[in-house]
Amino acid sequence: METLVTLLDVGFFAALVRISTPLLLASLGELLSERSGVLNLGIEGIMLFGAMTGFTVAYFSGSLWLGVLAALLAGALAGLLMAFLAVVLGVSQHVSGIGLTLLATGLSFYVYRLVFGQPASPPNVVPFRPWPVPVLSDLPVVGPILFNQMPLTYLALLAVPAVAFLLYRTPWGLDLRTVGENPRAADAAGVNVWRMRTQALVIGGAMMALGGAYLSISQFNAFTFGVVSGRGWVAVALVVFGLWSPWRCAAGALLFAALEALQLRLQANNVLHVPYQVLLMLPFVMTIVAMAIVSRNARAPAALLVPYRKEER
Amino acid sequence: MFDSWQEGRRVVGAALSRRNVLGAAVALVAGAAALAPAAAQDKLKVAAIFSTPIEEPWVNQVHEALLKAHEELGVEYKWAESVPSSDYARVLREFARDGYGMISGDAFAAEDITRRVAREFKDVAFVMGSGQGPAEPNFAVFDNWIHEPAYLSGMIAGKMTKSNILGSVAAMDIPEVARLVNAFCAGAKEVNPAVKCKVSFIGSFFDPPKAKEAALAQIAAGVDVIYAERFGVIEAAQEKGILAISNMSDQAALAPDTVVTGPVWDMWPTIQAAVRQVQAGVFTAQDFGTFSTMTKGGASLAPFHAFEEKLPPDVIKMVKDREAAILAGDFRVPVNESTPVSE
Numbered sequence: 001m002e003t004l005v006t007l008l009d010v011g012f013f014a015a016l017v018r019i020s021t022p023l024l025l026a027s028l029g030e031l032l033s034e035r036s037g038v039l040n041l042g043i044e045g046i047m048l049f050g051a052m053t054g055f056t057v058a059y060f061s062g063s064l065w066l067g068v069l070a071a072l073l074a075g076a077l078a079g080l081l082m083a084f085l086a087v088v089l090g091v092s093q094h095v096s097g098i099g100l101t102l103l104a105t106g107l108s109f110y111v112y113r114l115v116f117g118q119p120a121s122p123p124n125v126v127p128f129r130p131w132p133v134p135v136l137s138d139l140p141v142v143g144p145i146l147f148n149q150m151p152l153t154y155l156a157l158l159a160v161p162a163v164a165f166l167l168y169r170t171p172w173g174l175d176l177r178t179v180g181e182n183p184r185a186a187d188a189a190g191v192n193v194w195r196m197r198t199q200a201l202v203i204g205g206a207m208m209a210l211g212g213a214y215l216s217i218s219q220f221n222a223f224t225f226g227v228v229s230g231r232g233w234v235a236v237a238l239v240v241f242g243l244w245s246p247w248r249c250a251a252g253a254l255l256f257a258a259l260e261a262l263q264l265r266l267q268a269n270n271v272l273h274v275p276y277q278v279l280l281m282l283p284f285v286m287t288i289v290a291m292a293i294v295s296r297n298a299r300a301p302a303a304l305l306v307p308y309r310k311e312e313r
Numbered sequence: 314m315f316d317s318w319q320e321g322r323r324v325v326g327a328a329l330s331r332r333n334v335l336g337a338a339v340a341l342v343a344g345a346a347a348l349a350p351a352a353a354q355d356k357l358k359v360a361a362i363f364s365t366p367i368e369e370p371w372v373n374q375v376h377e378a379l380l381k382a383h384e385e386l387g388v389e390y391k392w393a394e395s396v397p398s399s400d401y402a403r404v405l406r407e408f409a410r411d412g413y414g415m416i417s418g419d420a421f422a423a424e425d426i427t428r429r430v431a432r433e434f435k436d437v438a439f440v441m442g443s444g445q446g447p448a449e450p451n452f453a454v455f456d457n458w459i460h461e462p463a464y465l466s467g468m469i470a471g472k473m474t475k476s477n478i479l480g481s482v483a484a485m486d487i488p489e490v491a492r493l494v495n496a497f498c499a500g501a502k503e504v505n506p507a508v509k510c511k512v513s514f515i516g517s518f519f520d521p522p523k524a525k526e527a528a529l530a531q532i533a534a535g536v537d538v539i540y541a542e543r544f545g546v547i548e549a550a551q552e553k554g555i556l557a558i559s560n561m562s563d564q565a566a567l568a569p570d571t572v573v574t575g576p577v578w579d580m581w582p583t584i585q586a587a588v589r590q591v592q593a594g595v596f597t598a599q600d601f602g603t604f605s606t607m608t609k610g611g612a613s614l615a616p617f618h619a620f621e622e623k624l625p626p627d628v629i630k631m632v633k634d635r636e637a638a639i640l641a642g643d644f645r646v647p648v649n650e651s652t653p654v655s656e
Contacts, residue, residue, distance in 0.1 A: 011533045015526060109366055109395060120377070121566055122368055219522040221548055225366045225395075226519030260523075264530040267513040268480070270655035276486070280516040 004272075007265045013145040015264075017153060018219065020257035022047070022211035024156040026235035027242070027249050028163045029207030033079075034239055035167065036200035037180040037303040038086050041097025043208050044232030045104030046078045050209025051216035052108040055223035056115055058125050064217055067125075068152070071213035072206040078104055079205025083198040090307030101232075112223060124222040128152060152214045159207065164246040176200055180301035183308040193308045208232070234287075241291045243298050255290065259283035357592050359383075360408040361392040361417040362401065369519060370544070370561035371442065371457070371578075372419050378580035379417065382588050388415075401426045409434040415591045417584075418442070421487070428452055438596045440587050444488050447598035455583045455601040457489060457561075459612040460496035461639050462576035463540075464646040465632050466558045466614065467500025469573060470538040471508050472628045473556055474501075480511045480536035481653070482527045482546045484518045488650040490542060493576065495649040497540045497558070504631070511536055511655040521545030529553070540575075547572055563615040573624070574615045582611045607639050 026047055033040040040046075053074035058067025078100065085096035116123060128150040137147040146157075167173040178186040179196040187193050211231070216223045234256065242249030263279040266272055272279075361379055363372045376392060383390040391413075396404050401423045408416055409430065418427040420442035431439040431452040443454035470479050479501055481494045498510035511534060513527040524545030531539060532553045540558045541547045550557035551568040559565065559575030583604040590596040605611035614636060617624060638644035 009533075011529075015529060019526060106395075113366075118367060120373070121562070121564060124567070215522050220525060220545060222521070224368060224519065224521055224544060226517065227521060229517060229520040229523065261526070261530070264513060264527045265534070267527070268511050268531045268534045268536075268655055270511075275652075276514045277516070280514065 010144050015261040016257045020253045021153045021156045022214045023253040025211035026208045027238040029204035030239045032200045033204040035180045036197045039093045042082050042100030045101030046208040047212030047228045047232045048108045049104040050075050050212030051227050052223050054213025055216040058217050071209045075206040075209025076202045079201040083201040087197045122222045127221040128218040150218045152218045160250040256283050357388045358413045359388045359390050359415045360413040363394045363419045367394050374578050374580045378584035386588050405430040409437045438591045449598045453599050457578045458605040459576040459578045460492045461607045461646045462614040463493040463496040464500035467497040468504050471501030471505035474538045476535045476537045477507045478509050478535040480531035481540040482513050483542040486652045491650045494653040509656040512653045525549045565618045569619045573620045577613045577615045582609045
């Protein structure tokens with residue numbers, strides 16, 4: 001038990017924050033989409049597309065921030081495509097989302113192959129370095145954990161209150177939530193349902209892509225296949241886990257990241273003497289268990305998965 | 314109504330007879346081709362089907378060797394990458410029907426599929442990465458037996474560590490991975506019995522961000538030389554200023570001041586042997602495994618590059634001597650495929 005406690009040092013918490021970054025960004029993006037009534041299963045592909053675009057632009061421009069900008073744009077475009085399929089055409093959100101993931105995944109590798117050819121060893125960039133926040137990073141414990149992180153991690157952490165504020169404290173957020181719950185009422189009140197949903201998908205897509213770009217230019221320094229490795233699907237689960245609330249969603253992302261950071265430390269130190277497969281499962285199993293307990297009375301946005309047609313009753 | 318039906322029938326009839334003409338033409342051309350000198354058919358067509366993009370290190374070694382076969386042995390080479398399991402059989406069959414004389418797959422995940430398709434095309438030579446045996450008449454296997462240079466890398470790590478804690482970040486507990494991690498640790502312990510070895514698995518073959526975090530966790534636990542069995546580890550070592558051992562290919566270029574050396578897998582001896590056999594018409598189902606050992610040139614220790622100067626001369630001499638002993642057959646690196654665990 002003592003050894004277990006010693007594992008939970010500053011390094012553990014810093015790792016937790018690092019690991020949670022892409023999950024935070026992606027799950028908040030998904031949350032915005034779902035609150036407007038559209039399930040975006042294109043998330044896994046959009047993250048990969050963001051990772052590829054962010055890396056490629058950063059590689060050729062030499063500017064990581066241009067890479068970030070490009071990833072945001074790429075994600076927004078993918079969100080727009082999802083909006084065309086799920087909002088304008090009103091096709092099945094499951095099918096169009098999976099389709100978008102397949103498209104974006106294939107496209108990412110295809111573009112990468114076109115641009116970089118077949119390099120023997122993957123080209124890389126100098127990734128983001130930690131950005132110590134003046135004064136705050138000198139604080140004991142909290143300093144190295146929260147205030148000596150990568151810039152994109154600060155963005156992800158700030159995105160939580162920002163999304164919460166947008167959703168609950170602005171007229172735009174009220175419109176968005178109404179559109180996700182009762183689009184007909186929103187329409188009657190003069191809210192343009194299609195426009196709200198499209199905006200949510202575009203912003204959500206940009207956030208997902210940013211989460212992907214974090215993986216290729218901040219957490220790691222290259223675009224490789226497997227760089228996203230199912231993190232998008234985890235983000236979808238985290239939205240349900242968080243009962244469609246940004247704060248709970250963030251808590252879920254932090255819990256998942258904490259278990260991931262913990263299991264990696266348990267493997268390295270072998271204090272529990274259990275097979276490594278059990279440790280690898282830990283974040284997933286615990287999230288499912290927590291989800292089963294927390295989300296007993298989960299209620300999805302009422303209009304989730306339902307396309308809106310003005311003329312239909 | 315009747316007219317148009319008649320009309321339709323006539324069109325179909327015309328199409329049918331046109332197809333007959335075409336068919337006859339094809340038969341004629343085919344006959345001519347059969348009579349033509351064999352020279353036109355001599356160029357062996359080789360295909361490879363990979364379930365990942367060719368950047369995947371294992372796949373990359375196979376791919377590089379086949380590119381070399383195209384240049385040096387005059388084969389025509391085509392490959393399909395990122396082929397999911399659901400499509401694997403279809404792509405295999407397409408190549409097999411398209412006159413490809415030799416088809417290489419990648420590894421275990423698609424092995425059963427390839428074995429099944431191989432039984433349908435007995436005149437096509439199949440080679441596949443596998444821990445299982447070959448199957449007559451046309452299914453040969455290869456594997457990466459690079460535990461020898463992994464052992465040599467371990468000897469260096471055992472000498473270079475100050476904390477006496479070595480780490481490995483590996484994919485998952487399969488024989489191909491376990492024997493490398495175990496050989497690395499065994500080599501270190503031979504020269505430094507005080508060494509403790511740690512190992513972490515990432516549970517997949519490719520997830521660089523996760524591998525990097527696993528490496529950072531090991532470094533936090535005191536590891537100061539780390540075996541990067543997977544991609545992502547070298548970057549963590551570089552960030553934290555410790556030494557790394559690469560895997561599969563010479564990866565010193567990724568971080569010249571971090572990567573000391575590492576086991577290298579060269580598929581060329583395997584591919585060369587397989588292609589020559591197919592070209593000579595003497596291909597049989599066999600285990601090409603030994604072609605991936607050091608004596609056959611299929612495994613080697615990566616050049617030291619910048620560490621030629623940085624490693625103590627006695628360490629370099631020790632490794633060179635042992636390398637010579639392995640090549641002379643005087644020293645055999647034990648194959649240990651049991652699950653490695655952190656100490």
